[in-house]
Amino acid sequence: MSKTVSLINMKGGVGKSTLTVNLAWHLSCYTNWMKKVLVVDLDPQFNASQYLVGVDKYYDFINDGKPTIWDVFEQHKRTPNGKNKLVSPKDAIRNVVNFKGGGKIDLLPSQLELSLSLKNPTQKPELLAKLLKKVEDEYDLILIDCAPTESVLTTAAYLASDYLLVPVKPEYLSTIGLPLLVNSMTDFLAEYDDQSLELLGVVYNGCSGYYPEEQKSKMEVAKLSAKHGWDIFDSEITYSRSYPKGAREGTPIFRTSYVRTAQATKFREFANEFGKRVGL
Numbered sequence: 001m002s003k004t005v006s007l008i009n010m011k012g013g014v015g016k017s018t019l020t021v022n023l024a025w026h027l028s029c030y031t032n033w034m035k036k037v038l039v040v041d042l043d044p045q046f047n048a049s050q051y052l053v054g055v056d057k058y059y060d061f062i063n064d065g066k067p068t069i070w071d072v073f074e075q076h077k078r079t080p081n082g083k084n085k086l087v088s089p090k091d092a093i094r095n096v097v098n099f100k101g102g103g104k105i106d107l108l109p110s111q112l113e114l115s116l117s118l119k120n121p122t123q124k125p126e127l128l129a130k131l132l133k134k135v136e137d138e139y140d141l142i143l144i145d146c147a148p149t150e151s152v153l154t155t156a157a158y159l160a161s162d163y164l165l166v167p168v169k170p171e172y173l174s175t176i177g178l179p180l181l182v183n184s185m186t187d188f189l190a191e192y193d194d195q196s197l198e199l200l201g202v203v204y205n206g207c208s209g210y211y212p213e214e215q216k217s218k219m220e221v222a223k224l225s226a227k228h229g230w231d232i233f234d235s236e237i238t239y240s241r242s243y244p245k246g247a248r249e250g251t252p253i254f255r256t257s258y259v260r261t262a263q264a265t266k267f268r269e270f271a272n273e274f275g276k277r278v279g280l
């Protein structure tokens with residue numbers, strides 16, 4: 001049974017895309033996991049797509065005439081000749097890497113035009129869940145990288161997910177973004193009263209351990225989490241310049257050049273905890 005997890009926070013720049021891509025790598029190629037992972041890029045800024053495949057290959061994907069996540073949200077609109085342009089998951093999903101142990105990463109890429117769909121009052125949030133249902137047997141894990149702003153894409157992510165993972169940078173502005181997520185979840189559950197939303201947990205990202213502000217923010221997050229019954233991951237992800245460097249090199253943290261072992265180990269601990277919590 002595949003599990004679908006959305007990485008979400010209504011605050012930008014907290015590490016949603018970085019963690020999506022690094023989790024996909026770790027859980028597909030690390031000996032203990034070797035899982036089949038699909039990354040769904042649900043952000044019009046397409047960071048996860050570019051991080052996973054690099055700039056050149058990304059534009060090959062966008063220009064090859066095959067559908068992307070944008071087409072998924074446009075497929076219900078009829079073409080002038082009345083034909084429906086239903087997106088086939090086989091066309092839209094691209095293979096990124098296969099590992100000898102059986103693990104792999106596939107990608108449903110995003111493109112900037114997805115932002116045009118957000119202006120369209122007829123888009124349907126359930127289209128993503130419907131598409132993923134057709135391929136869920138082929139994967140152990142589906143990771144959805146969300147955009148930081150509330151839109152039909154947020155509803156689409158909620159409808160498609162078994163769990164939500166909330167990365168939080170322990171700093172003031174990040175903390176005040178969390179109530180927006182609470183509002184978003186509450187609004188969703190009011191509209192879709194047959195659905196549930198399960199929070200896998202909050203994970204602290206970009207921790208240094210030194211600043212009093214960090215401790216203060218963690219206390220605020222812990223208070224809010226306790227109020228809503230949210231778990232906080234035992235493992236924390238440290239601040240490391242290897243994350244942006246890895247994005248440039250197209251590598252996960254554990255393959256980034258000159259990465260410090262301690263930093264890579266911290267991520268591995270988090271990824272292992274994530275895998276266990278999801279039940280992979």
Ligand SMILES: Nc1ncnc2c1ncn2[C@@H]1O[C@H](COP(=O)(O)OP(=O)(O)OP(=O)(O)O)[C@@H](O)[C@H]1O
Nearest residue numbers: 012013014015016017018148206238239240243244
């Ligand atoms: N643990 C970390 N240590 C250092 N830099 C990090 C860490 N995690 C993420 N970053 C960097 O922070 C920036 C923002 O990260 P990322 O793009 O993953 O956030 P995001 O939540 O996906 O942002 P957005 O809301 O814009 O989609 C990137 O430059 C990334 O390389």
Ligand SMILES: [Mg+2]
Nearest residue numbers: 016017043047
């Ligand atoms: Mg992002």
